[in-house]
Amino acid sequence: MTADPLAASDRPRVFGAAYSVYVRIVRLALAEKGVEHELVPVDVFAAEGVPPGYLDRQPFGRIPAFEHGDFTLYETAAIVRYIDEAFDGPPLQPVDLRQRARCNQILSIADAYAYRSLVWGIYVERVERPAEGRAADEARIAAALPCARTCLAAMSDLMGGNVWLAGATLSLADLYLAAMVDYFVQAPEGRAMLAEYGRLAAWWSRMAARPSMAATRPD
Template sequence: MRSVRLALAEKGVAHTLVGVDLVKGEHLEGQHLARHPWGKMPAFEHDGNAFYEASAIMRYIDEVFPGPALTPSTPVERARMNQVMSIVESYGYPASITDIFIPRVLVPSLGGQTDEALVEAAKPRAALFLKEIARLLGAGSYFGGASVSLADLHLLPVLTYLRATPEGQALLAATPTIEAWMGRMNERSSVQAVMPAN
């Protein structure tokens, strides 16, 4: 959800954020299920149109609203942006969030115990994710070329939450180019407005 909010902030779009309490199970109630049949977030409505899935919403925001373009202008850079967004969704989020952040941080905050085997098994997948992301960034400043793209905004929340774990801190320390990229991203006003304090 934060990636969508980052896109809105980068474009300067005024919007209303509707809270859904996951702990209370509001994401599985009829009102939210009407917006997203799998009970996930985010869900987005604009001008009579409703969408879910963060990458689809982000692309819509970039196309519909004025402001700086968040999609690169060349076919190669656009393909790289789309590739990174897909890597985040298919590999990065499951390893970093579902299998490390949630059991390490969220479950204990709700009174549960960390599944240490799950976290341990996820570490090699998270390491591969970071290694490949670092390779794709190369010596570039951003994943879309010279300026921030949807890929950067899609990746940052995942890495921010991963960094909130001891495992994530160690993994990120092994990828200094990604650490430097996170530093650049965290200087952006959109990130300071949307992301939790590190």
């Protein structure tokens, strides 16, 4: 937390639910910057549908949405870059041109390929569906596994010998992947696959131990 806490009126508001991968990415960015925020509950999966009025904040009905003073924003990649640039605290985007390009590349891979395969294809089917008393869709899991493997292989290659995914310091790339991997490793297939990628498994041990991960853990 910052030494000089923000006044309640300056405190950013994040609209969404703590269980959401993308809400967590935003909250991780705020936690890593040491910025206090308010989480305003929005349940887009409610039986009655997206709460009335929420589409004014996020017309696609997704979470999160974000507010800082009189400024509102949606789309996680835009929100976390804003957070990084609007607040003091450790920079979350590499200054070096090529490392910054890597960071952006990893964000895109996480958005386009990892979220669907690691979280929906594997975690939701293997862990959440059975917890709800429903059978896992084995065909969906089997179909997601090759893409999950491609994601882990690509992340491991891009990371190379770095301590963090896009270089020597923590970046938005780490926050994106961590929010997804935290679900993925709850499935036995996820745990086993991550263990095959030694560098990434070591990265995950470092990442999982960060206070920001504990501070944003869903109940």
